[in-house]
Every structure is written in C-alpha cells, then in structure tokens.
Amino acid sequence: MTATEAPRPSRRRVRQRVRRRRSRGLTPLFVVGELLVTAGVVLGLFVVWNLVWTDYEAGQEQRAALERLEESWTVPDSSADDADADGDQPVSAEPGEGDPPAVSRADDGEPFARLHVPRWGADHALPIREGSAMSVINTGAAGRYSETQMPGEMGNFAIGAHRQSYGAAFRHIDALELGDRLIVRSAQAWFVYEVTETRIVQPHQVEVLAPVPGQVGAEANGRYITLTTCHPLWSTAERYIVHGELAEWYPFSADLPEHLLVSDE
Secondary structure (H helix, E strand, O other): OOOOOOOOOOOHHHHHHHHHHHHHHHHHHHHHHHHHHHHHHHHHHHHHHHHHHHHHHHHHHHHHHHHHHHOOOOOOOHHHOOOOOOOOOOOOOOOOOOOOOOOOOOOOOOOOEEEHHHOOOOOEEEEEOOOOHHHHHHHOOEEOOOOOOOOOOOOEEEOOOOOOOOOOOOOHEEEEEEEEOOEEEEEEEEEEEEEEEEEOOOOOOHHHHHOOOOOOOOOOOOEEEEEEEEEEEOOOOOOEEEEEEEEEEEEEOOOOHHHHHHHOO
C-alpha cells in the first residue's frame, strides 16, 4: 500500500456496514410484517370465538332453557284417566277438535315453547323465547317477534334466529321443503304447522310478519307460522323466509304421535 492509498476496511467492517444498511432498509417492511402477523392472530382468535365459543355458550343456554321448560310443564290431573298402569301418557292421540287452546305470553327473554323440525333430525328441539332482540337470539333460541301472534292464534306466529354462530338455530333453514312439519310445543298444546312457502326478501320487507304473511292490512283468516333468518350465510344482506300454516293440534296431555317427529324422507 502506497502513502496515497486509503486503508482498506476489513471484511468484518464491510459485513457490519451491509447489515446496518439492510436493517435500515427493511425496518418499515419488518414493522408492516409484524403488524400483519398480529392482525392475523387477532382475526384467527375472533373466528374461533365467533364459530366455536359462541356456539358452545349458546348450546349451554339452549339446554338450560329446554330443561326449564320440561320442569315447568306439568300434565293436568284430568289426564290421569288416560295414563296406563305405569302412569305414562299414551304414545298416540287424535288431533284436537275446534279452536286450539290459547298460549300464555311470557316475560321478555323467557322461554315459553319448544320447536321441533323433523327435517333437521328426529331429536331436534329448540327453545322459543319471547322477544327478538339480539340478547334473546344470542342464547341460541328462536325469538318471537312481539308484534306477531302466539302459537295457534289466528294470524302470524313469527320467530327469528341466527343462521351462523350463537348456536345457529336456523342453520339448515334452506333444507326445508313444502309440506315439511314445524312442530311447536307449549304448556297448552302441540301445534303442527306445514311449510307452504320459502322465499328470500330484502331486510325492509317486514310485510312477511303481517297477520296474513305478505299482505299488510289484510284480516287474518288462518293460523300461520313464519321463520326468518339472515341470508346468505355470513351476510345480513337479505332474509330467508319460511311460511307455514297450522295443519292440526294435539292436547298437551298426550305424547305427540311418533311419526310426526320423523321426516317423511
């Protein structure tokens, strides 16, 4: 090396300078990457909470509500003559005649009936609570729209429930077909409705809740049921609607005929 030549940096120093330059250049990308990873973790936890934990909690509340209903429903003493030697109720019964009995109204949020949908399984059972607020249907129940009628009444008995998360009570609503049975059990009677129509509407089309579904201002001349939920899955853009009409009813003191609790297919 001559007197005019600058000293050459060592390889170690060169590597250190390159690392510092790279570090300064990658710092923003590194921060963005860390943020994306964190966001991904948070999103994943939210999905787990939304799909798993809310279903678990709602399932617990569903079972508790069904147990409360069973405990509160007592067979009238007048039915004792119909019991067999062991005190069990008959396994079949003839449909009731005349107008069905009135169903007592419940306090807001309280369970008052149970829904059976054979299409969704022979063991399917779902509590029905009073009110349609999120705090009600987030329990995994179907909630009655308070401005509509009670089961068995002239007019429209309308209930709504989630289609995903929080128990997803109406997850398989799109599997229902015309003629399928929707069976409501209350402390007074069994109400057997049959599906007459399914359709998709916009959220503002509240005429589906009218006493005569779809006909605002018309006087009720039948006993209807309406199921509502969001559509499509993971969206609130539309509403999936199922309408039905009462086909028959059975006194509460009798077990519902077994064939009614099983889908025809």
